[in-house]
Amino acid sequence: MNCCLCGKENSIGHHVFGGASRLISDKYRLVVPLCHYHHTGAGGFHQLKDGREIAKWERKFCKMLGLDYNKTLRAVISKHNREYLDKRWKILHGIWADWE
Numbered sequence: 458m459n460c461c462l463c464g465k466e467n468s469i470g471h472h473v474f475g476g477a478s479r480l481i482s483d484k485y486r487l488v489v490p491l492c493h494y495h496h497t498g499a500g501g502f503h504q505l506k507d508g509r510e511i512a513k514w515e516r517k518f519c520k521m522l523g524l525d526y527n528k529t530l531r532a533v534i535s536k537h538n539r540e541y542l543d544k545r546w547k548i549l550h551g552i553w554a555d556w557e
């Protein structure tokens with residue numbers, strides 16, 4: 458698979474929703490291909506510290522998978538991890554700026 462952000466080859470699967478929701482990402486195939494740079498590298502998702510940025514990337518990945526971010530959070534995540542959904546909602550609405 459090629460990186461969904463830059464098209465580079467030899468990418469690996471990144472779980473759109475990680476941590477406690479990683480299994481949910483597996484179950485619903487919420488996985489996108491990312492190259493090393495865009496995954497754990499200097500310009501990668503896992504280097505992001507700002508919750509709003511993290512939520513923005515998650516939203517971008519959902520869009521790439523043809524999914525609406527808010528609906529995905531509500532329909533998929535909320536069933537399994539209410540806390541995760543609440544945190545995302547607060548971040549997207551500027552109520553919660555911190556990230557773990």
Ligand SMILES: [Zn+2]
Nearest residue numbers: 460463492495
């Ligand atoms: Zn890339």
Ligand SMILES: [Zn+2]
Nearest residue numbers: 470471472496
């Ligand atoms: Zn990842």
